[in-house]
Amino acid sequence: MKIVVDFDLCESNAICMQIAPDLFEVRDDDFLYVLNEQPGDDDRARVEECVQRCPKQAISIEG
Amino acid sequence: MAGLRAAEALRRGGFEETIVLIGDEVHAPYDRPPLSKQILSGDWQPDRIALSTADKLADLDLDLRLGVRATGFDLGSRVVTTDDGRSDRVDGLLIATGSRCRTIPGTDDLDGVRVLRSLDDALTLRDDFDAGPHRVVVVGAGFIGAEVAATARGRGLEVTMVEALPVPLSRVLGHEIGVVCAEIHREQGVDLRTGVGVDAIDGGDRVERVVLSDGSVIAADVVVVGIGVVPNTEWLAGSGLQIDDGVVCDATCLAAPGVVAAGDVARWPNQRFGEMMRVEHWDNAIEQGIHSARRLLSTDSDALAFTPVPWFWSDQYDRKIQLAGSVRPDDECRIVTGSLEDRRFVTLYGREGRLVGVVGFNRPRHVMQYKTMIQDDVSFADALTAEI
Numbered sequence A: 001m002k003i004v005v006d007f008d009l010c011e012s013n014a015i016c017m018q019i020a021p022d023l024f025e026v027r028d029d030d031f032l033y034v035l036n037e038q039p040g041d042d043d044r045a046r047v048e049e050c051v052q053r054c055p056k057q058a059i060s061i062e063g
Numbered sequence B: 001m002a003g004l005r006a007a008e009a010l011r012r013g014g015f016e017e018t019i020v021l022i023g024d025e026v027h028a029p030y031d032r033p034p035l036s037k038q039i040l041s042g043d044w045q046p047d048r049i050a051l052s053t054a055d056k057l058a059d060l061d062l063d064l065r066l067g068v069r070a071t072g073f074d075l076g077s078r079v080v081t082t083d084d085g086r087s088d089r090v091d092g093l094l095i096a097t098g099s100r101c102r103t104i105p106g107t108d109d110l111d112g113v114r115v116l117r118s119l120d121d122a123l124t125l126r127d128d129f130d131a132g133p134h135r136v137v138v139v140g141a142g143f144i145g146a147e148v149a150a151t152a153r154g155r156g157l158e159v160t161m162v163e164a165l166p167v168p169l170s171r172v173l174g175h176e177i178g179v180v181c182a183e184i185h186r187e188q189g190v191d192l193r194t195g196v197g198v199d200a201i202d203g204g205d206r207v208e209r210v211v212l213s214d215g216s217v218i219a220a221d222v223v224v225v226g227i228g229v230v231p232n233t234e235w236l237a238g239s240g241l242q243i244d245d246g247v248v249c250d251a252t253c254l255a256a257p258g259v260v261a262a263g264d265v266a267r268w269p270n271q272r273f274g275e276m277m278r279v280e281h282w283d284n285a286i287e288q289g290i291h292s293a294r295r296l297l298s299t300d301s302d303a304l305a306f307t308p309v310p311w312f313w314s315d316q317y318d319r320k321i322q323l324a325g326s327v328r329p330d331d332e333c334r335i336v337t338g339s340l341e342d343r344r345f346v347t348l349y350g351r352e353g354r355l356v357g358v359v360g361f362n363r364p365r366h367v368m369q370y371k372t373m374i375q376d377d378v379s380f381a382d383a384l385t386a387e388i
């Protein structure tokens, strides 16, 4: 599973970071950093929740 | 929105029996916020806004009835009737019929007078915009009206926006921030008329002019009416459920035994703020949809109260406005980051010593951090000095 973020859509509101702080981090510079682009399948449910809760539809999953 | 998210939550919660999902639109569930933004601007095509994929919908194993309208429910017999002539006895009912736009009486037969709620509405309005109208009049400078005005300006159209309040959005965002919103529209070239009502919208087959309460007349080929929404509860008349500006629920979102409601249509006491709420925001539709689904699967003794900190966003021009919590005009209000002049700031709202609300302009990360503080019941004083 690969996490893909469309940075043109992302507005750095850190909602994904609240759900999965080990995978997403919005830093003081107000940019989103994906900490682990290829998490294991154990994380799929949480990443799917991030996809669903991102108000900008900026996150997608490949594979 | 709430309906689909609830159906997914029912399956996740282990419910294996039949789920019937009824929706009167012919489209599979889709996302509404982009309608006034990327769809109307022409940047996105409708396939971008699907809320699920065909595969995932199939996995949910729903009895999906699209283009079908629920026409009645009877609490005693637990029967739902639909306009395709069917009636189904149900064990549980989740009401998520959302809301529809208020309209101006007497304009139904006038072509070119639009509202924006559904994908079909958005595509019709996009066609109007494509036709290159001389002037678009937007009635109501609330969030939807403001977004439509911004998108129309982005497409180079001439826009007049009419607002009955002296300062737009002042009831939601307060006077000062409302003034900033008004300035932004004017800088972007919108002819904003405030403190005036609409006396008449007329024309032949198609709209030609809008007459305002101050006597001025504006020539218009397209009029978009954005004066708020009303919950879709008519189909529940005589059902035995309590309807009062929405389906009235208890603190756990239960409207009657085995009946729950979620999204724009639900009114419930939010114990966190000690007030009755009906929330017309995207995130609430998801969260309440999930909560009500779980409520249907739980017993009265293990049911949880629904106590969210509501929040929403609105994108206008290059401004991202966000609001979280409960904001009232008499709350104490303080700017903590940035300034109104910069159009980049965060304002906090305090009530009885508690942090209850936050409004941000172009500060999405901060708003969400303060939202967490509201959730954690942080005092107003601590929030004002918090490092963010």
Ligand SMILES: Cc1cc2nc3c(=O)[nH]c(=O)nc-3n(C[C@H](O)[C@H](O)[C@H](O)COP(=O)(O)OP(=O)(O)OC[C@H]3O[C@@H](n4cnc5c(N)ncnc54)[C@H](O)[C@@H]3O)c2cc1C
Residues within 6 Å of the ligand: B001, B002, B003, B022, B023, B024, B025, B031, B032, B033, B034, B035, B036, B068, B069, B070, B071, B096, B097, B098, B099, B116, B117, B118, B144, B232, B235, B262, B263, B264, B265, B279, B280, B281, B282, B283, B285, B311, B312, B313, B314, B315
């Ligand atoms: C143009 C637009 C832009 C928006 N932008 C934002 C934004 O930027 N940020 C934000 O937070 N929120 C925004 N919202 C609000 C958000 O989209 C709504 O709060 C959300 O869609 C509510 O979800 P819901 O499931 O309660 O209702 P809906 O999404 O309205 O779904 C209800 C469905 O039920 C159907 N229905 C109604 N009556 C019946 C019946 N009797 N039988 C069968 N079906 C029926 C309706 O046709 C509809 O398809 C926007 C809304 C619109 C319209």
Ligand code: SF4
Residues within 6 Å of the ligand: A005, A009, A010, A011, A012, A013, A014, A015, A016, A017, A024, A026, A032, A053, A054, A055, A056, A057, A058, A059
């Ligand atoms: S939730 Fe979406 S918009 Fe927000 S930071 Fe994450 S990817 Fe960006």
